[in-house]
Amino acid sequence: MIVLEDLHIAGMLKNRKLARAIADVGMYEFKRQILYKAEQAGIKVLLASRWEPSSKTCSCCGWINEALTLSDRVFACLECGSALDRDANAARNLVALA
Secondary structure, three states, rough: OOEEEOOOOOHHHHOOOOOHHHHHHHHHHHHHHHHHHHHHHHHOOOEEOOOOOOOOOOOOOOOOOOOOOOOEEEEOOOOOEEEEEHHHHHHHHHHHHH
């Protein structure tokens, strides 16, 4: 099973500092290719909603940090005390969705 996070690319392109880098990556084409190849191979693909708080939710206990901003690169849980890289925490939450 493959889990992809459905991101709002058009909204991300409005950020002047990141627009060129995001456009160069070609995220839509990557998603399209993954869906196409997975269908050919018979692999299930789960698209996590863009509203899923994957980076704001603790992967250990489920506590949600509403105050987390994009500049915060480490997720520190106030409930269980775990501290993880924000992206690693989000990846664990997406694996748990599968």
